[in-house]
Amino acid sequence: MAKVKFLVGSTYGNAQQMADEACEELNQLGHQCEVFNHPCIDDVIGEDTDVLIICSATIGEGDIPDNLLPLYSQLSDQSPLLPHVKYAVIALGDSSYDNFADGGRQMNELMHELQAVSVQEMLLIDACETPDPEEAVLEWIRLLHPKL
Ligand SMILES: Cc1cc2nc3c(=O)[nH]c(=O)nc-3n(C[C@H](O)[C@H](O)[C@H](O)COP(=O)(O)O)c2cc1C
Numbered sequence: 001m002a003k004v005k006f007l008v009g010s011t012y013g014n015a016q017q018m019a020d021e022a023c024e025e026l027n028q029l030g031h032q033c034e035v036f037n038h039p040c041i042d043d044v045i046g047e048d049t050d051v052l053i054i055c056s057a058t059i060g061e062g063d064i065p066d067n068l069l070p071l072y073s074q075l076s077d078q079s080p081l082l083p084h085v086k087y088a089v090i091a092l093g094d095s096s097y098d099n100f101a102d103g104g105r106q107m108n109e110l111m112h113e114l115q116a117v118s119v120q121e122m123l124l125i126d127a128c129e130t131p132d133p134e135e136a137v138l139e140w141i142r143l144l145h146p147k148l
Contacts, residue, residue: 001031002031002032003032003049004031004052004053005033005034005043006019006053007043007053007055007071008035008037008039009054009057009103009104010057010065010068011059014057014127015055015092018092018133019053021134023035025142029141040070040074044071044080045082050086051085051148052085052111052116053088054090054104054107056068056092057104058091058099058103058104061097061098063102068103072107076110079113079114082116085117087119088122090104090125090137091104091105091107092127093125093127094128095128096128100124101126104122104124105122108122119144119147120143120144
């Protein structure tokens with residue numbers, strides 16, 4: 001059983017919904033999960049953090065949504081090292097835009113720089129190409145579960 005924190009970046013609610021459903025699934029699989037809609041650095045650097053799952057859409061021109069941006073800035077500025085933390089990323093976007101899914105990709109890069117340990121390949125949810133995003137997320141979560 002792992003303590004899992006979902007860190008959400010969402011403007012219109014899609015990423016929020018995916019995080020809520022993923023959280024419920026992992027809770028049912030026996031983990032202890034919580035969703036943070038306005039995460040800050042204190043939610044991340046505490047001793048009680050085993051696993052971070054970043055669930056972020058992209059807004060503007062490849063930007064991180066406003067509710068996740070403060071965390072990104074705090075982590076970039078303070079650069080706390082997180083080698084004891086496992087992480088994985090769900091990145092939502094739309095491939096008809098340039099900078100496809102860059103919000104999630106930027107978070108992924110930052111976690112890598114902070115030496116957090118990636119436990120599963122990033123899940124890309126493309127509004128143009130992923131017919132059933134919920135099923136894609138749940139499948140990905142079930143694969144992730146034994147690695148936590
Ligand atoms: C104004 C606007 C700008 C967007 N810019 C991008 C972008 O640069 N890259 C991308 O991959 N998706 C982009 N998207 C698509 C969103 O990331 C996608 O629709 C996502 O599912 C929205 O999630 P949310 O409801 O959690 O905000 C944009 C959507 C809107 C409405």
